[in-house]
Each structure stands twice: as C-alpha cells, then as structure tokens.
Amino acid sequence: MSTSAHSVVEPTGRTKAIAGSLVIAYALITMLPLVWIFLTALKTPPDSISYPPKIVFTPSLEGFCNLFTTRSRQTEDYIKSLPPASGTCEQIARARNMVVAGPSNYVPRFWNSVVIAFGSTFFAVALGTMAAYGFSRFRVPLADDLLFFILSTRMMPPIAVAIPIYLMYRELGLSDTKFGMILLYTAVNVSLAVWLLKGFIDEIPREYEEAAMIDGYTRLQAFRKVVLPQAATGIAATAIFCMIFAWNEYAFAVLLTSGEAQTAPPFIPIIIGEGGQDWPAVAAGTAIFLVPIVVFTVLLRKHLLRGITFGAVRK
C-alpha cells in the first residue's frame, strides 16, 4: 500500500480499538462523579456514608423525600398515636422518628433559577444581537474602543466587583430580587453575547439585507426576516453559553440572594444542615438541577457544535 504523508487512510482495526478505548476511558473518568451523584441520590443516608462505599444497595427515595420536604422529630409515642402514614415520604420519615412538616423550599428555589437563567439569557442574547448588528453594519463612532470596553468588563472575575455590587444593590433595593439577578447576569453575559454574535453577523454578507431593502423591506424588516434566520446558529450557541453561566452561577447568588430570589445553587448546600449530613438529599437536588441544562444543551447541540467550529463548517 502506497500512501503519502497527506493522504487520509482508513484507520486499521487496531487504531480504532485504541482510539475507542481512550474515548471510553475518558468518558468514564468524567462521568464517574455524575454517576456517583445519581447513585447517592438513591441511597439512604447511612448507605451514603458507609465505608467502604456501597456500589450495590437497595434504592430508596429518602433523598428525594428529604429534598422536597421539611420534617420534624417527634417522640415514638406520638408517632404511634398517629393514623397510618399516607405517603411514601411520610413512611420514610416515620421510620426515622420524624413526621413531614411541609414542603421544602427546593421547588421555589429551582423555579427562581429557571426564571433568572432564562430571563437573563433572553435579555443578554436580545441586546447582544442588536448591538452586534449595529457594530457590524454601521459606522459607529469609536467602535473599536467601545468593543474593547465591552470586552474589558470580562477581564476580571465578576466576583472582584462583588462588594460594590452588593452595596449598590442594597442601596437600590435590588438585593434578593429576581429582577436584580436577571439584571446582573444579563450585564455579565451581554459582553460575551456582543462579541460572539458580532463574529457571526460579520460572516453574513450584508448583500442579503441590502437585497431585501432594495426589494422594498425596511431595515428592521430585513433584520428580522433575513439576518435573524441566518444568525440562528450563532444565537443558539450564544444562548447556551449565557444559559450555562447563569444557571451555574454561585458566588453572586450566595452574596445577593437569601430568600425571595434565591437560586438553586446556594440552596442545595443548605440542605446538608437539616438533620445531619444528608448527602442523598443534596445529591437528589443536584441531580434534578442538572436536568434542564442537559436538556437545553442537547436540544441545541447541533448549533453549539457548529458555533464552536464556526467558519470551518459553514458553507
């Protein structure tokens, strides 16, 4: 077989096997913590801290029950005096000498995360798209300086400005409000959005809009009907990046939220404190928390891939 250095050769069975096992090994290493979280979520608290760790165990819903409820400890006599337990969680609680006192705050915190992450992503992408379009198509005075300024807001870790923002938010009454958090995450993400989207919009030949404008459309119509559909890939990729940041953000959430607007990330660790080291409840909260971002990413993954390899794949 004669092959030059540049020819693409069909990989042999052995190289395929090696590459395959490397990929599988890497996948196992990265997935192991996730698997452990899901397993822990299904363990009882004693199982979760047993040593050596248990791989095989009887699954239990105790973690999920503890996540979604608050319980209070009662005397055995009192529990015996109660009518038979009505649900699984009540049964599990009574087995540990407790009764379910009410729902926990997990659902409202989770909902806060949804509202704040989607809200800030929406605004960051919407503002970013319009700003990027403006920078891309119009002669903006000092455009380069403005773009650098926008980028410079990301040059230090956001937490470096935590104290000023904390004080500002307190003065303005924005502490612990969903609006305040949406505003903050939008501000952090919009710079990324402008830069990413400018790249995408620069790639769309302006002739497309100009053709539409000559054909009788206003600039706004041309933007909506010609530019937006073609920037869809870029918009989706940008949305994922913004979403991931807002969804996972922890430091500001701890600092600025405590009740009303608290998101899931600062809430989940608090669960530990309620009745000992409740790892299954923490794991259950984390597992559920992972679901939306995974779904969102999977839904948009084609765009994400194209977004990352932008230019190489397009046309």
Add this chain to the structure above:
Amino acid sequence: MAEIRVENLHKSFGEFVAVKNSSFTVASGEFFVMLGPSGCGKTTTLRMIAGLELPSSGLIRLDGDDVTQLRASARDIAFVFQLFALYPHMNVRKNIAYPLANQGVAKPEIKTRVEEAARTLRIGHLLDRSVSGLSGGDRQRVALGRAIVRNPKAFLMDEPLGALDTELREAMIAELRALHDRLGATTLYVTHDQLEAMAMADKIAVMNKGVIEQFDTPQQIYGRPATLFVADFIGSPPMNLIPCRGPLAPGATTVQVGETVAGIPAVLDGTTATDLVLGVRPEQVQLVDEGGLRGEVFGAEYLGTTQIVTLRTGAGTVRARLSSAETVTVGAPVGLAFRPEKLSLFDKATGRALRTAWTVAAETKGHRRG
C-alpha cells in the same frame, strides 16, 4: 422602464474620494456598462443609484424625479449582486417571490409572476429546489429572476458574472443580452471585464480612479479612445502606445517617431506639447522590408487565423496582429509601418487625445449602434 440621469455625483469616504463628479445618462431601455479596474468606484456609484449609500454631493434622477435622498426600498430599482445574495433558508420559488411578498401582491398573482419569470430564465424545473444545491449559473438565474419578477424601473448589476467560470460566463453574456433585448429594460451593468462590456453594451462608461474617462459606444471606445488610460485598458492586446515628438502645427499629417516619420490623420488644432504618444492598434501595424520603424521580431503568439507578433524597436515594444499566413522569424530584422487613417494621438502630459480628422469624423457622423 426609466432613464437614469446622474449629475456631478461625488462620494468620499473620509479623505478618500471614491467617485469624483460623475455625470452620465442611461437612456430608457439601454444596456449601459460601467467598465473599469477593480477599486475605481463602480460599485460605489451603483450603490448610490440603488440607495444603499448616500452621495456626498450630486444628483440622481430616475425618469426626471430626484431620488438622491430616497430610501432604497422606495426607488423601485432591482439590484443583482456579484454574490447573488440568495436567501439560503428559502427555496428558489420563495427567493424569487420575496420582493413581491412584501408588496401585498395577491398569492395567485405571485405564483403566476414567479412562474413567468422562471420560464423566461428557463429555471421553471428548479422552483421547488433549495438554493444551496444549485450551480453558479442557476444561482445567477435565480438572482435575475428575483430582479425581473418585480418589473422594476431599472436593473443594476454589479459584476453578476464575476463568480462564474469562463465558459459559463460566455454563455451567460449571450443570455443576459438576449434577456435585455426581450425585456427592453434599462440596465446599468458594472464589470472590470472589457470582453463582457464590449459584448453586451449599448454604451460604455470607462472609469478610472473615481473619474469617468470616456462615455460612448463600444465601437467608439475601441476605435477612438479619449484618453491614454482608455487606450491602454481596452483591447487585448491593448493599443500600442509609442512615444513621438511634438510640437505639431494645425493640419499636420505626419509625426516623428524615433528615426522615422509616420503618417497620421490630420491634426486639427495642433499642439505645442513636445511629448506625444501615438496610439496604434495591433491590427494597424504592418511589416515592411524597407524603411519604416526598424526593429526585430521578439516572439509570436499563434491564435488561429491571426497571430500576435511582438517586436522590439527603438521606440519600445510594439505588438502587431498579423495574418497567420505571414511567416515571421524570431530575431529577424523588420520594418514597421502603421496604417495612418485610424491612428490616435495623445498629449502625454494631460493624457487626452488630440482632435484629428479621425476623431472629428465621429463627432459629425454620430456613431450609434442599431
């Protein structure tokens, strides 16, 4: 169909002047080609006429109406871009229908008009295809379809064949001209390719560095170039530009070229300039055994019925288009003579052609195609 009149159109980008006081008229139904090297301001001129760019000064009239400040969408002009600018997220039918969809044209009428346009361009069978799978020629036809479906006042085309390969381009030249003759549409066509311009145009404006150097029929531009730039730009190989000496008295019929004297069309006004340039088309060069401008054969390029012979002379390199029947030997000494009646003379300093019996013949006769 409409007349486009451009008056003293001027456009600068900061310090840089892209279009300098341009004036020309595209008559109703005319195929007008703006020809010039890359970067000379053709696209900028076209974009101003389309309304995509505002002129720094000057007027643009469409059928007499001043449209200089009007929005692109309000001018009723169609534009065909070099990159075709087809919407990749729509199929061929939607692309062609796009200009109509916004004008509140009824659905059934859109359908008939799109199909009619497609028939005209012979792309009816492609209507439901995605544009991304089309060949270059078909994409260009779709872009043309989008232009003609509107029935606009005028067509502007910016190097529409520039992205096609040579063979397809030649076919499209014929197709475009035929389409124009069928529709009778006022067309302003921009190109840097002189062959396209010569093959299609009723009128050509030759542009250089933002200035229109000559504005005339293809025959006039070729036969009577108004400036040295035009003489050098048009023709393949271009006109031989041979230095010669002034001054010339009014009525002079000869000029000193090197050690020899060449006959020329009678100079009308004469000139005091000492540096002149004699413009000789390769087909006006003859080889003579005795006398003439002495030189030797440097090389020959066989083209079928003719050949291009390159000659080294004391006055520089000269190219001659000779019959292939003539045998030339590389290195052989020869004499060159020029057929005098159609020669051009230029003032080297100003670059402008001198008025002679030959150039005036055109002014008085008027020279129009068709």
